[in-house]
Amino acid sequence: MDEHERTEQDSGIATRANGSRDGNAASHGTTVDRVVAQLREGVMNGTLPPGQRLVEADLTRDYGISRGPVREALRRLSAEGLVELVPNRGAVVRRLSYRETIELFEIRLPLECQAARLATAAIDHGDNRDRFNAAITPIWSDAPRRYGTAYHEENREFHEAIFAICGNRQLADLCRRLQLPLIMLQLSGVMTPAMYADSVAEHREIARCILAGDAEGAAAAVWQHLRRAQGIVEHMPASTFRQGEPD
Amino acid sequence: MDEHERTEQDSGIATRANGSRDGNAASHGTTVDRVVAQLREGVMNGTLPPGQRLVEADLTRDYGISRGPVREALRRLSAEGLVELVPNRGAVVRRLSYRETIELFEIRLPLECQAARLATAAIDHGDNRDRFNAAITPIWSDAPRRYGTAYHEENREFHEAIFAICGNRQLADLCRRLQLPLIMLQLSGVMTPAMYADSVAEHREIARCILAGDAEGAAAAVWQHLRRAQGIVEHMPASTFRQGEPD
DNA sequence: ACGCTCATTATTGTCCTACAATCTCGTCTA
DNA sequence: TAGACGAGATTGTAGGACAATAATGAGCGT
Incomplete structure (x- = not known):
């Protein structure tokens, strides 16, 4: 039932399509926590396939936040091993060799x-x-x-x-x-x-x-x-x- | 305009391995790398004792950089386990129980x-x-x-x-x-x-x-x-x- | 004196804009 | 065809501003 209906936006960030199983994070978390949770969810359920680029500008638009929290969320996911950070190139959903x-x-x-x-x-x-x-x-x-x-x-x-x-x-x-x-x-x-x-x-x-x-x-x-x-x-x-x- | 990206996971970057032999960041590293290296050094040689607070404003002044890199450096050190980040309270040099x-x-x-x-x-x-x-x-x-x-x-x-x-x-x-x-x-x-x-x-x-x-x-x-x-x-x-x- | 409330302050969290640095990619030239 | 080059895209950093939150201390009533 999960389709590939990600052809509309440039980077196909799951805006709100996923049913947010862990609604707790969204409740008391900071902005960064929210974004991290949503991106993680996207990676885990396949909405964001390995290799998918995560462009800061797209994320700021999709989530309606500024670049600060976006960058921090990406660093945090990088520390978790879910995304890969390439200097001057940005973040991509990690794909393991x-x-x-x-x-x-x-x-x-x-x-x-x-x-x-x-x-x-x-x-x-x-x-x-x-x-x-x-x-x-x-x-x-x-x-x-x-x-x-x-x-x-x-x-x-x-x-x-x-x-x-x-x-x-x-x-x-x-x-x-x-x-x-x-x-x-x-x-x-x-x-x-x-x-x-x-x-x-x-x-x-x-x-x-x-x-x-x-x-x-x-x-x-x-x-x-x-x-x-x-x-x-x-x-x-x-x-x-x-x-x-x-x- | 150009719409040929994101067709699949082959968004080009995936094959880009990290070519950075990060021997020492101080040489050609970014601003963040420099700060991380210096703070780490301070923690390791005792200049920054455990429990020492690391206030963003002080660091921006001491290193002559803006808050962005300072914050990122602290997050990175936190991921390394050298500093502890307390929400709304800031960073302190980690002290283990x-x-x-x-x-x-x-x-x-x-x-x-x-x-x-x-x-x-x-x-x-x-x-x-x-x-x-x-x-x-x-x-x-x-x-x-x-x-x-x-x-x-x-x-x-x-x-x-x-x-x-x-x-x-x-x-x-x-x-x-x-x-x-x-x-x-x-x-x-x-x-x-x-x-x-x-x-x-x-x-x-x-x-x-x-x-x-x-x-x-x-x-x-x-x-x-x-x-x-x-x-x-x-x-x-x-x-x-x-x-x-x-x- | 003691404990409590409340204003003040210090600091972080986020937003905004701007520009420099670097990478990508298509085009033009030899 | 190979290579130089330039335009565009994207990240890295700066700097200022304000909101949100936690610590601090003053004043108050008992």
Whole structure:
């Protein structure tokens, strides 16, 4: 249902087409927060495809704000890794090269393992066990998984459940930022039902270890989970990635 | 007028890799780069102590530039973790709480282990072995270590040598950013000669594993190395850290 | 004296305009 | 055809202005 009806404006910025699922940011945020949220949303839901240029002048017009906040929003998204800033050339929605994608997995692997370890250690602090159980209920469902973004969402929420109880806010933030980048979206496009099944089984194993207090088991399960995902990415068509690596 | 852009994601820029070997921004960098470099320098050498306020108006005056670049420099340093941005209050040189410090170690641990693994795997690519050997020669010296910043520098360069050959630029950048934060500086103030000896011995063990191709051994050695450093930090006086945790 | 409200001040957030610096691209020339 | 060149597009920076917000301190009543 999301069309490519972006042929009217120069840079096709999603003015208001998206249904702003996270309306909270718009409420008390500053102008910059609002713009960052909207641009992020646009990138995540595909309205702003990788490689799309983000011209300051267009953004000031589309959002009705001045260049100051626009520039700051772009820097912030750049720090998040969602857009790329080229000196004197402006910002474009980031497009990962094959190598960068693998590099991100090499970072996520040990990091999410650590998050799983810490989550296991903290599972009985406060109401962590209850919150964790509540957050991961979907993974126990035997209903067949829906394709694409639907499962992508279940996956994201499962990992988020781990970050949420790991007790290390900086680690959690870092993991979230590394998960954002759009590989996941592209990933959901090439997954087969069998792959979904594998993924769900791995989620269950991870959850089992965490709930049982087996930190190293959880870490190993996360490692295996991400390695398999990395394997899928490695077999994606070259056209998925940005070409022309330096080096 | 010309309407041939934005047809797809091939808006031309995507293939433009960053050609900037950003060795040192001071040379041909933009205004912002210059300010960032100077402020970073000030934070690292103690001219700007933790907690020091960085008021935009003062900086515009001191550096003779307008507010735009000043603001951008502060955001960039904030992304680096060197300054803290408080809404409507401005920027202050970051001061880590005890908990934040521990959290950073929990991130560095698995990350630097991974860097050591990757470095071991890449030790025989290109001239990595030669470069690595050249960079770590100081650790083999039997001369007694000098206190304080002198050893701090040797330590930093040793870890840098690992990052440099690990083959994962994003991981290396991340590790560097996590090392920056000023714990290390404060750390060098409380170390005894025995601690220096331990640290050097651990460096040698790490180097031995990497050169011998023992990835897991190197990872384990890095783990132990950082755990010991973390142990030292845990026993530092409370006054070292920022008080008053949010939460 | 004490605590509270309220004006004052300091500082950031945003807008505006303008110009310099740099990049892109089409055209013209040799 | 290759290369120089110039026009247009876009970012980088300057400078001034005002609004929004948080810290400060004075005055007030009890």
